[in-house]
Amino acid sequence: MPAGDAVPLGYAIRRLILEQSKRAHVGHIGSCLSVADIIATLYGGTLDIGAPDDPERDRFILSKGHAALALYAALHVRGWLSAAELDTFCGDASRLGVHPEHVVPGVDFSTGSLGQGLSVAAGAALAARLLGSRRRVFVLLSDAECDEGSTWEAIMFAAHHRLANLVAIVDLNGQQALGYTKDVLDLSPMAERWQAFGWDVQVVDGHDEKQLGAVISALDTVSGRPHVLVAQTVFGRGVSFMEGQIRWHYLPMSDEQYVQALREVDDASCAAALSAP
Amino acid sequence: MRRSFVRTLIDLAERDPRVVLLTGDLGFMVFEPFIxxxxxxxxxxxxxxxxxxxxxxxxxxxxxxxxxxxxxxxxSLRAYEFIRNGPVFHQLPVRIVGVGGGFEYGTAGPSHHGTEDIAVMRALPGMAVIAPADHAQAASAMLACWDLPGPLYLRLGKDDHAIVPGLDGRFRLGRAEVVRNGDDVAIIAMGAIAAEVSAAAAALAVGGIEATVVVAASISPAPVDDLIEVVERFATVVTVEAHSVVGGLGSLVSEVVAERGLGCRVVRCGVRSAGDGTGGGEAYLNNRHGLSCDALVQIARDALAGMRAS
Known part of the structure; x- marks a missing residue:
């Protein structure tokens, strides 16, 4: 979170997610809310990005591309995406689709097909090393993305080459499109699996911006193993009727649901402001 | 073409520090000089x-x-979606090199036969697709294409000795090369099978049939103007590729003929059927699929006889 901000950025991102998904009448809301605080941490000061086209910027890959709206919200907050363009989300001839495209300023790589982002991130991290650059590469994966065999190809590659400048974050919300991961294809124990493959593993609360920021800033991204934050999250976090519910992978909100969702997020935001030091 | 590839790659790497080589655990007795x-x-x-x-x-x-x-x-196939969503969507200069097109891995069996690579690569917008006919042309093609801004698929043959007569290592992006002139039939070839086509043209000449032979190595961008110039002059054009007849050179030539409304018959030589579980060496498999010199001579003769009869 940027210094001086009393309210975590995650609330502002949540509000934008709700506004835009309601306006565009689209789903994937639960997935976006699940990563809102992780994205807020990254764009609230963790990522070293002077400008979206600075070659020396940290790279970020949203491997779970279906949460692009959370990323657009952060890019808007950072001032790289205008309100007018944000309002084109999912419109005809818009650059802002359900999954992110690299033509959008601030989007380093297009994603959408699961299981590809970590490989690209590993290549970007290797490139930084070959160029003698101190820049880092961050990649956000869904837990279900670890169903893909290619993810494990990339996990092995990054560990073998000791890509310390690579930081993966797994959004461990325990859900996937058609069910809970423990029922569809059990991924547990997630942390131990990455550890067994040679990564430095940190289990974190994926909704605590302060903790996330502190853990990331303490990482040694110059030498040693690649890093993964296994972020424990709640799908749909912040909207009570969406939390942990499979259907909110798909559904758009009704008017009543929208009003309630906004109220819950605004109330939580106010409470956070009041309790801030 | 593998040694030609690595020799040229070393030259390019000397010149430009951006060149790096990645392999999927292949290249024994090929990459050592680069390493x-x-x-x-x-x-x-x-x-x-x-x-x-x-x-x-x-x-x-x-x-x-x-x-x-x-x-x-x-x-081409295992990594296809990665190629599509990565280098193609982002228009990045990744060079995908596939060695052993057609039946070059003969007895290794159908898992190793490259008979769809060109079709799937041709379908990708902005992907340059190059299939050189011999090692000299492979080197020229690399020198012409290595620095293209977008992605490239390069299909390499295994042979480092055979030469297509008359080609002299020529390669131009988006162009086709005429390696033999004749007035009776045109034969257009893609990839290393061009050596068989040259032999077939020589055998046809002995029997009094003079063939124009064209090597089409630049499949994308397609040598459309050159193809038009050739097919306009002939009633029968034979395409030859160690590849499925669907999606490769035969399809490309047929598309040009159909879209331009040209009145020429296209006889496509290539792979039309799946294997029956039995295999063999490259020469055997080429012959089985009508791609040997003898088979091509017969196909050209039959095609001309058919035209005369009709």
């Missing part, structure tokens, strides 16, 4: 072609020109 010269620019990614293309995408975004290397089937 010796540039140990820090060679990466064996193991048997993981998808990751190889993903890593190459990340490298290319940072300014590198990565060459990825595997057998044609694995290079």
């Amino acid at each position: 010796e010269r540039f140990p820090d620019r060679f990466f064996n990614l193991g048997v993981a072609e998808q990751n190889m293309v993903g890593v190459a995408t990340g490298l290319a975004e940072a300014g590198f020109v990565p060459f990825t290397y595997s057998i044609a089937t694995f290079a």
Whole structure:
């Protein structure tokens, strides 16, 4: 979170997610809310990005591309995406689709097909090393993305080459499109699996911006193993009727649901402001 | 063409520090000179072609020109979606090198036969697709294409000795090369099978049939104008490729003929059927699929006889 901000950025991102998904009448809301605080941490000061086209910027890959709206919200907050363009989300001839495209300023790589982002991130991290650059590469994966065999190809590659400048974050919300991961294809124990493959593993609360920021800033991204934050999250976090519910992978909100969702997020935001030091 | 490839790659790597080589655990007795010269620019990614293309995408975004290397089937098919979503969507200079098109891996069986690579690569917008006919043309093609801004698929033959007579290593992007002139029939060839086509043209000449032989190595961008110029002059055009007749050279020529409304018959020589479980060496399989010199001579004769009869 940027210094001086009393309210975590995650609330502002949540509000934008709700506004835009309601306006565009689209789903994937639960997935976006699940990563809102992780994205807020990254764009609230963790990522070293002077400008979206600075070659020396940290790279970020949203491997779970279906949460692009959370990323657009952060890019808007950072001032790289205008309100007018944000309002084109999912419109005809818009650059802002359900999954992110690299033509959008601030989007380093297009994603959408699961299981590809970590490989690209590993290549970007290797490139930084070959160029003698101190820049880092961050990649956000869904837990279900670890169903893909290619993810494990990339996990092995990054560990073998000791890509310390690579930081993966797994959004461990325990859900996937058609069910809970423990029922569809059990991924547990997630942390131990990455550890067994040679990564430095940190289990974190994926909704605590302060903790996330502190853990990331303490990482040694110059030498040693690649890093993964296994972020424990709640799908749909912040909207009570969406939390942990499979259907909110798909559904758009009704008017009543929208009003309630906004109220819950605004109330939580106010409470956070009041309790801030 | 493998040694020709690595020799040329070493030259390019000397010239430009952006050139790096990635392999999916293949290249025994091929890559040693490169590894010796540039140990820090060679990466064996193991048997993981998808990751190889993903890593190459990340490298290319940072300014590198990565060459990825595997057998044609694995290079093109196993990693296809990574190629599409990575180098193609982002228009990055990743070079996908597939070795052993057609039946060059003969007895290794159908898992190793590259008979669809050109079709799937042709379908990708902005992907240059190059299938050189011999090692000299492979070197020319690399020199002409290695620095293209977008992605490239390069289909390499295994042979480093055979030469297509009259080609003299010529290659131009988006152009086709005439290697023999004749007035009776035109034969257009793609890839290393061009050597068989040259032999067939010589045999046809002995029997009084003079063939024009064209080598089409630049499949995308397609040599449309050159193809039109050739097919306009003939009633019968034979296409020859060690590849499925669907989606490759035969399809390309047919598209040109149909779209331009040209009145020429296209006889497509290539793979039309799946195997029956039995295999054999490259020569045997080429013959079985009508791609040997003898088979091509017969097909050309039959095609001309058919035209005369009709």
